[in-house]
Amino acid sequence: MTLLPVTAPHPGFWTATAMIAAIILSSTAGEVLTAAAMKSIGDLDLIRAHSGLKGAIRAVLTCPLFFAGVFFLAAAFFALLFALNHMDLSLVAPASASLTLVTNAIAAKLFLHENVDRRRWTAAVLVCIGVYFLAH
């Protein structure tokens, strides 16, 4: 590919940190709210088996928590688009993806009361470091 992308000058440390923090915070809030919504709805495969695809879609679209989750996920999406326009993928992707895993594990433990045992903490940390190495 010979296309030459036009990129913005690289932002300073605090601006870059703020951009990545915005992605992480909104993404964590969105994922926890969405997970809470899906747990309150129940197994979508079972709902689809009983009420069809329309029934499953209706079950999701009539859940207010789902829209709260989508709002924050949309905010995270636009924060990601904005950051990618100003910074390299090699910085934005590993920083946001790896740190989001840890913040989500903390939030899932605190707000969703998931059983985040030693096995899951170990996995979160290993995957966090792994994603950083892989995407950096």
Added chain:
Amino acid sequence: MAHHTLTPRQYLILALVALCAPLGDTCLSRGMTQLPPIALAHPATLVAAVFTPWIAVGIALLIGFFASYLTALSWADLTFVLPATAFGNVIVALLSRFWLHESISMQRWIGIALITIGVSFVANGPSLTERPQPAGEPVPEEQTQ
């Protein structure tokens, strides 16, 4: 108590979660770096970016990711589903190595190993936190294994 093991169909949904997200992100990245810098003062240009080809394909893949992600979250914990999402990066890296013949640095191989070990930790455990059924609520139908 059910052990919450996954059915082949549920593994397929986790595979979709893993694949669609990194492929979608790659398309978005490619699309956004080809655009001129966007300022916060002009948010409309960010919306217009949605209709460029690479970003449109990226969004289509991310919609596929979101549908399978929601389905997975309805029967598994968030801390079980998220490592599966990260495993998609490993699949994409291996595809780029063996299909596109791109070279993978030692650092990336270490990353691949760490993610694989981390995901295997989670995959060997239960997919859903056991909770006592609150009194007065209807008992959901048992899932067929």
